[in-house]
Amino acid sequence: MTAFRTRYRATALAATTTAVLALALTACGGGDSGTGTRSEGPANNAAPASATGTAAKTSVAAKGTTTGGTGGTTGGVAKGATGSASTPLCTTEDVRISAATQDGPPYTHIVLTAKNTSGHKCEMKGFPEIQFLEGRQNLPSVAKSKPLVPVVLESGAPAYALVKLSDGGVDEDVEPVKGFSVRLQGSSGQAAVSAPGADGIAVDAAKYKTGYWTYELRNGADDF
Numbered sequence: 374m375t376a377f378r379t380r381y382r383a384t385a386l387a388a389t390t391t392a393v394l395a396l397a398l399t400a401c402g403g404g405d406s407g408t409g410t411r412s413e414g415p416a417n418n419a420a421p422a423s424a425t426g427t428a429a430k431t432s433v434a435a436k437g438t439t440t441g442g443t444g445g446t447t448g449g450v451a452k453g454a455t456g457s458a459s460t461p462l463c464t465t466e467d468v469r470i471s472a473a474t475q476d477g478p479p480y481t482h483i484v485l486t487a488k489n490t491s492g493h494k495c496e497m498k499g500f501p502e503i504q505f506l507e508g509r510q511n512l513p514s515v516a517k518s519k520p521l522v523p524v525v526l527e528s529g530a531p532a533y534a535l536v537k538l539s540d541g542g543v544d545e546d547v548e549p550v551k552g553f554s555v556r557l558q559g560s561s562g563q564a565a566v567s568a569p570g571a572d573g574i575a576v577d578a579a580k581y582k583t584g585y586w587t588y589e590l591r592n593g594a595d596d597f
């Protein structure tokens with residue numbers, strides 16, 4: 374009887390120990406999943422589904438940002454690289470300058486016309502630098518005739534400048550002029566211009582002055 378009880382206790386103790394171990398394994402999650410694969414959470418180096426989605430969105434966003442940034446930068450560079458250079462100033466080789474009387478007798482004014490014959494556009498800067506009489510200073514300019522915007526001439530287009538010769542009085546100290554020189558500001562050359570009329574023009578050095586180059590003569594601004 375004593376031997377039987379000893380074997381019974383040993384058997385019961387072994388069974389109890391096995392049960393305790395089984396419960397411990399189950400509580401630790403170390404058991405089989407029933408599918409033949411150990412269930413230990415995500416595989417090594419694999420992100421959870423939510424993280425994968427976030428990573429994917431970040432990748433797409435980054436790609437879009439890069440593409441957009443490159444496109445924007447490329448566009449900016451392209452504009453800067455292919456943008457037209459500043460318009461060159463007209464020279465006396467770019468235009469043909471002629472003179473005509475204005476308003477009939479007593480011929481107190483003439484109009485200079487500068488036509489762009491260069492084949493490209495150019496800017497008529499400021500006013501014509503006119504020298505009617507040798508050894509005399511250029512004609513002074515009239516500030517109120519200055520246009521608000523630069524005068525840029527397309528090929529074949531003209532610009533005008535009104536020039537006052539005198540007040541037209543019979544007692545004025547005038548001198549005859551049959552030809553004169555015109556320089557364009559920003560240009561080193563000069564143009565020889567024939568005065569209108571068979572007898573040329575009469576100028577008073579105390580009264581003559583010139584207006585700025587404009588697209589067209591304007592009442593008020595060019596009344597001087």
